[in-house]
Amino acid sequence: MAKFWKQFLSGIVITNPLFVLALGLCPALAVSVTVTNGIGMSLATAFVLLGSAIVVSSIKNFVPNIVRIPIFIVVIASFVTIADLTLKAFIPTLADSLGIFLPLIVVNCIIMGRAEAFGSKHPVHLAIADALGAAVGFAIAMIIISFLREVLGTGQLAFKVVPYFDIHLFTLPVLGTDPMALFILPPGAFLLIGLLLALFRRLGVLKSE
């Protein structure tokens, strides 16, 4: 059990997929415009990570080495399609705002990376710990980035999941009328992610000392 928690925590802090390994930057940049999107993307990614980790580590003894990558991709693509169809059927507004980046989770390097580097070499319970750690680490990073982008870029915070379920949390006094639209645009995302990466690197250095 100690091993389980160690593996789980390492995914959040030491090998945080976004802030430390800098994996999965493409969906992080493209989708993190609102907190709703950030959470939606994190949940979809978590589902695919967990599902593929369980399947990959359970079938690892039957998978011939030379076709392991195609097999892992088929497994991952199946889970992505399941997530895609489910969101389209039951939360269509979220599926619309994630758009093409939902099916593109297939090529998100976090998932393939964890399956290849960890899931295919470890027992199922550790693979689950690793997947959960990476998923939570990714979710925390996504929520931080999308929170900053939404608040700075639009001056307000709102959750729009389905029509008629619209929670408007707050509008900032000055930013609300005159938001810094840069942060909604890709350059703003690059700037923010760069600063956050630097911050995490600094924290990591402090910790190791």
Add this chain to the structure above:
Amino acid sequence: MKDKLGQYYPILALTVVVFISIAVLSGMDSFTRDTIQYQKELKIQRMLNQLFREMSAYDFDESTEIYTITADDTKIGYAFLGVGVGYGGNIDIVVGLENKTTLRGIAVIAHAETPGLGDKILLPDFTDKFVGLDISEVNLTRDGGKVDAITGATISSRAVVDGVRNAAMEKAEFLPD
């Protein structure tokens, strides 16, 4: 079994995985297909409702791609999709007509314009200017029409105006006088 099959084992393994995946996904597809179809129709209905609040039913003609809107069994207008080429890509617009030449209104349903500038094409300040216009008047003021461009977003404004006018002219021949 691995040794017996030898060099064919990888092919077999991959085939088995692919077939399992196909089975799971076809199950998933038949489970969600109806709901996805229903959501799509709901989306169209909501989109048409934006322009025709009193709408009670609509009818879609596959060949002309025109929605005919009815309220209590009387025809109240037509709607169809138009596309304008904006600053950040295509802008999808739903165009509502009261009759062959008079606009009921427009709504932008998908776009990739610059936030804070071009995305003002979504606001009623801009879209309300189309209400009641004749198709021939749908042009920017500077081009001889009756729609004022959004300050700082002429390309986006022109894309919407062009998209609406082109779609309306293209569909005009299918509409009764």
